[in-house]
């Protein structure tokens with residue numbers, strides 16, 4: 001029996017090893033490098049607040065999402081939708097997620113047993129990794145990687161392996177990827193569009209990932225929270241590729257698409273057996289997720305094409321304001337194809353340590369950014385040591401002010 005079959009069978013019988021047993025068996029809750037201590041996001045945000053800097057560090061919009069959704073949340077509260085939702089999510093939201101996957105990608109999902117609503121994508125990632133991996137397994141991510149991946153892989157007790165995304169386009173190196181995947185790889189964890197690097201993987205790259213997953217009997221977990229935030233390139237969900245759906249868990253979230261990051265409504269979809277495994281773990285993480293916000297997100301998912309088209313065009317204009325400012329500041333700009341993050345190389349200004357610069361930047365020019373090495377293991381940190389990530393999900397006037405401040409950087413270094 002293959003490992004995937006075994007997981008599927010275990011999922012059916014409800015005999016997956018409990019995550020707390022795995023944690024007790026070796027997961028290290030506080031990494032030796034203190035990674036689960038205070039995060040760099042907290043550190044930089046604290047600095048930004050103290051200095052009054054424009055915070056382009058953490059990725060949250062400075063404007064709320066659609067009024068109709070806020071109204072729907074208020075209505076849900078007023079009408080009494082205030083007690084625990086069903087563990088897998090309210091039917092209206094599961095139906096809306098299924099309809100969204102059909103409408104945009106032609107994917108057929110049964111809302112009963114192929115979708116689970118989670119407390120943000122963060123919980124979906126945690127529940128999926130804790131359900132499927134443990135000591136002795138490897139989880140492969142691209143590097144740099146979104147920080148919660150490293151933390152949760154650590155909690156699961158699995159080994160985190162990586163394959164680099166390198167400048168200037170930060171797309172997968174398919175030979176390096178092939179070399180990094182082995183029969184020990186239990187999960188290939190894809191993030192597309194990619195945070196922090198802003199790349200949107202191509203059909204060819206994704207096809208190779210699926211082939212490798214088949215060859216090594218790995219499950220694909222794909223974090224597609226930026227699915228609607230792309231600029232002139234098409235987002236291809238992994239699950240739409242031939243042979244992928246049967247071994248892929250797809251994760252998304254209302255936070256990025258609708259600019260309601262604080263609502264923390266996410267979801268995971270995939271084959272019933274894998275989704276059941278996620279649901280099993282989710283019961284003990286949060287049990288269920290915020291009831292009135294679920295109703296509001298269901299309303300949001302049904303919005304018309306004009307809304308969805310508008311998300312990326314508005315964001316692209318913001319990207320271009322900040323990109324111009326960063327170029328004028330003398331930095332090398334890597335223009336993202338998706339997400340709301342833009343990366344720069346600070347080396348042209350003679351900077352060799354972007355982490356040290358990020359700690360000085362709020363005082364130097366009144367702008368905060370995140371150093372890319374924090375999204376890496378030591379080797380990757382060395383490769384990216386002069387890179388900084390800026391978030392551009394802010395009002396145009398805020399980005400223009402940030403650009404004006406950054407223009408001072410070369411004189412103040």
Ligand SMILES: Cc1ncc(COP(=O)(O)O)c(C=O)c1O
Nearest residue numbers: 120121122146195225253255266
């Ligand atoms: C790649 C990626 N995955 C997941 C998340 C978390 O999403 P949520 O806020 O829905 O938990 C983020 C948020 O920044 C992200 O960038």
